[in-house]
Amino acid sequence: MASMTNSIVLNDNYEAELRDISGDDSFLGAGDLLIDVSHSSLNYKDAMALRGDKSIARQVPLIPGIDAVGTVVESASERFSAGDSVILNGAGLGEKRHGGYTPQLRIDASSTIALPSAFTAEQAGALGTAGFTAALSVDALVRQGVQPEDGEILVTGATGGVGSVALHLLSQLGYTTVAVTGRQDEHAEFLTKLGASDILDRADLGEEGKPLQKARWAGAVDSVGSTTLANILAQTKWGGVVTACGMAQGVDLPATVMPFILRGVHLAGVNSVDAPLELRQSAWDLLAEKLDAAVLDDMTTVIGLDEVIQAGSDLMDGKLSGRTAVRVR
C-alpha cells in the first residue's frame, strides 16, 4: 500500500489544515475500490467545506474534496481491476465521507466511471464536479428535446466552473449561447472564445421581475438560482427547458407558476452527487466526445494540495475563474 503523506483535513473545530495522516487507516474510509488519488479539483462546494461550512462538512474530522481521480490499487468489484484509471464525482465524497484531498482513498465502484481515453487524469480533475454538472445539465437539455434550431440558450454564472464548461459544450453541439456574468469587463473575451454570441450583465436578471416577460430563451443552464432563475423562467419561450443546479445568488426561487401553465416551460433539476451510473456515464461520454481538451487546458489552473486552502478562500471572494485542478501526489 502506498504511504499516506500530506492530506487536507477539516479538524474537530472545522478548521482546514494540511496534515500528515500516514498510518491512520481510518482516513481511507470504506468502499470496494482502493485508489491512489492523483488529482482532485476545487469546486464551490469544496470552498464552502474548506471554510468549515457545516451544511457541506457533515462530519469531522473530514478530508474535503468532492472529486477523486486516480488509479485502482485493489478492487472487490467486477467492474474494475488494479491499474484502471477512474473518476468519482460527488457520491458524498468530501461531505459525508472522506474526499479526494488525500493520496489514497476507498470509494464505491457503483458510482465510479472509467477515465475516458480522451482525458488525462489532470484534465479529468480540472473538469471535476463542475464540468460533470455542466455535462449533466447540457445532457438534460438534449434529452428533453431542445435543439440548436429552437433558439438561444442562456448560461448563468458563465465565468464559473459549471457555466464555462456548459457554454463550451453547448457551442460544440451547435447551440447559440448567451452568457450572463457579473464580470464582463474582465472576462468578455474568455466568454466569447467559449462560444457566447452575446453577454448580459448579471444585474439585468438579479432583481425581481414580472411573472411573464418577453420570451427569448429556448433553454437555459442556471447555476445561480433565486431571482435570476425566476426571471429566466419568465423569459423562456413556449416548451423551453431550464436546468437548475446551483444557488450562487441564493437558494430561494421567488417565481410564479405562470411560465409553466402558460408557456409549458420545464424546470429540470440537476444533482451531481446522487446521479445514477447511467447519467454519470452519459455525461462523461458527452464530455469525452465534445469537449476540446485544448479549450479546457486554457481555462485550467493547476495547484498543489498546499495551495488549496488559500484557493478556496479566493474562490469564495470571486477571484477565480474557469477550473482549478488539484494535484494530490
Ligand SMILES: NC(=O)c1ccc[n+]([C@@H]2O[C@H](COP(=O)([O-])OP(=O)(O)OC[C@H]3O[C@@H](n4cnc5c(N)ncnc54)[C@H](OP(=O)(O)O)[C@@H]3O)[C@@H](O)[C@H]2O)c1
Ligand atoms: N446540483 C449540483 O450537483 C451542483 C454541482 C456543481 C455545482 N453546483 C452549484 O452550482 C453553483 C456554481 O458552481 P461552480 O462550481 O460553477 O461555482 P463557481 O466556479 O464559483 O461559479 C459560480 C459563478 O456564479 C456567479 N455568481 C456568483 N455570485 C453570484 C450572485 N450573487 N449572483 C449571480 N451570479 C453569481 C459568478 O459568475 P460571474 O462572475 O460570471 O457572474 C461565479 O463565477 C454553486 O451554487 C454550486 O454549489 C451544484
